[in-house]
Amino acid sequence: MKKIGFLSFGHWSPSPQSGTRSAADALLQSIDLAVAAEELGADGAYFRVHHFARQLASPFPLLAAVGARTSKIEIGTGVIDMRYENPLYMAEDAGAADLIAGGRLQLGLSRGSPEQVIEGWRHFGYQPAEGESDADMARRHTEALLEVLKGKGFARPNPRPMFPNPPGLLRLEPHSEGLRERIWWGAGSNKTAQWAAKLGMNLQSSTLKDDETGEPFHVQQAKQIRAYREAWAEAGHTRTPRVSVSRSIFALVSDLDRMYFGAERGDRDQIGFIDETRSVFGRSYAAEPERLIEQLRQDEAIAEADTLLLTVPNQLGVEYNAHVIEAILKYVAPELGWR
Template sequence: MKNIGFLSFGHWTPSPQSATRSAADALLQSIDLAVAAEELGADGAYFRVHHFARQLASPFPLLSAVGAKTSRIEIGTGVIDMRYENPLYMVEDAGAADLISNGRLQLGISRGSPEQVVEGWRYFGYQPGQGEDEAAMARRHTEVFLDMLKGKGFAEPNPRPMFPNPPGLLRLEPHSEGLSKRIWWGSATNATAEWAARLGMNLQSSTLKFDETGEPLHKQQADQIRAYRAAWKAAGHDWTPRVSVSRSVFALINDMDRAYFGRGGKEQDSIGYIDEKTRAVFGRSYADEPDRLVEQLKGDEAIAEADTLLLTVPNQLGVAYNAHVIEAILKHVAPAMGWR
C-alpha cells in the first residue's frame, strides 16, 4: 500500500491557451481539485509555494479553505520556503489550518529553491545573521518553528491583561496537538535529509536533487532515503516517520492524453545548474500505456522506498482533466503496483 496524492505548482497565466488565467483561478481550482481528488480516493492534496511568481504563494488561506471543503484527504505543502517565514506567526497559521482540517495538515517546508527575484527574502524583512548564509537562516527559522510547535509556554504574561490568562508563561495559540509530527523537510541532499531526521521531521524528496554521485535520480533518492532512515534510527525517535517522492506520471488512456503527453522526449533524467555552483539531476517524466507504465515504475527505486507518492499535475489544463490524470493512476496503475 502507498499513499498517493497530487502536488500542484498552481501556475496561472493570462493566456487563451490556459484554463487557469488568474490568481483567483489558481486558488479556486486548487480547492475544486482537492475536492475531486478526495472523491476519487486520493490520499493527499499538496501545493507548492513560490513568491514573486504567477503561482500559488500564501499557503495557509488555501490550506484552510481546502480543509473546510473536504473531510478525509491530507492537505499539505511541498514546500514552504523558510527563508521567507516568521516562524512564530507561521505556528499560529499552521495551528489554525490544522484545527480547521481536524488534524489533516502535512506541512512540507525547506530552505527553498531559486526564486524569481534576487534574494527575495530581503524584501520580506529577513537577512542572514552573523556567519550565516541564506540556507543557514532557513534552518534557523525551522528550528524556532519546530520548538514553538511543541506548545510550551515562553512569553511573560501581562499582569493586568484585558482577558484572564491561564497560569504560567503563555504559548502561541491556537495550538494543535500532534502537528509537530506532521512536518516534512524537503531535502535536496543526503546531509540535509540526515539533519531533518535528527530534528524529527518527515522527508520530502522532489523531482530534483543535487547531483552527489552522478547516478540516476531515483538511485540517488533511494540512497538519500536510506541515509535518512539510518539517521532517524540513530536519533532514537519513538515513532515512525514518513517519506514522499514526487513524480510526473501520466497514464495514456485516451486521445487527449496521447496528444498532451504521448510524444516522448522526457524518458531520461536531465542535468542542470540551479545556480553557478550547484549541479542538479532532474527526474524524468513517465508517460505510457498503463501496462508499460507499470513496468517502468517498478524500476524506480525511490518510489519503492517511499511510503507516499505525490503526482505533479499540469494544473493549467483545468480541474476536470487533472482529476482524470489522478483517476487514471488510481484505477489503472496503482492496483497493478500493489498500491491499492
C-alpha cells in the first residue's frame, strides 16, 4: 500500500494556451484540484514554493484555504526554501494552518534550488553568518523551526503584560501538537538525507539528486532512501519515518492523453549541473496502462517509498489534472499493489 498524492508547481502564464493565466488562477485552481483529488480518493495535495517566479510562492494562505475546503486529504509542500524563512514566524503560520486543517499538514522543507534572482533570500532580509554558506543558513533556519515546534516555552514573559500569561516561559502560539513529526526534508544527496534522519524529519526525495555513483537515477535514489533509514535507526527514533518520491507519470487512456503526452521523450535519465554539482534527473513515464505498469515495477525508488507524489501539469486545468490522477488510481495503482 502506498499513499498517492499530487505535487503542483502552480505555474501560471498569460499565454492564450494556458489554462492558468494569473496568480489568482493558480491559487484558486490549486484549491479546486485538492478538493477534486480528495473526492477521487487521493491521499495528498502538495505544492512547490518558488520565489520571484510565476508560480506558487507563499504557501500558508493556500494550505489554510485547502484545509478549510477539505476534510481527509493530506496537505503539504514539496518544498519550502528555508533560506527565505523566518523560523519563528513560520512556526506560527504552520501551526495556524495545521489547526485549520485538523492536523493534516505535511511540511516539506529544503535548502532550496537555483532561483530566479541572484541571492534572492537577501531581499527577504537574510544572509549567511560568517563562514556559512546559504545551504548552511537554510539548515540553521530549519533546526530553529524544529526546536520551536516542540512547543516548549523559551521566551521570558513581560511582568506587566497586556493579557494574563500562563506560568513559566512562553512558547509560540498557536501550537499544533504533532506537527513536529510531520516535517519532511527534501534531500538532494545521501549526506543531507542522513542529516534529516538524525534530526527526525521525514524524507522527500525529488526528481533529481546529486549524481554520486553514475548509476541510474532510481537506483541512486533507492540507495539514498536506504541510507536514510539506516541513519534513522542509528539515531534511535521510535516512530517509523515516512519517505516520498516524486514522478511525472501519465497513463495514456484517452485521445487527449495521447495528444499531450504520447510523444513524451523523457523516457531516460538526464544529466545536468545544479550549483556546479553534477546531478541526475529522473525520467518521466507516459504509456498505455499495461506498459506503464511494467515500467513502474522496475523503479527501485518507488518500491522503497511509502508515498508517491504525481507531478501534475497544472496549466492544463483542474478537470484534466483530476483525470490524470484518476487514471493512475484506477488503472495503475491496483495492479501494482498500491491500492
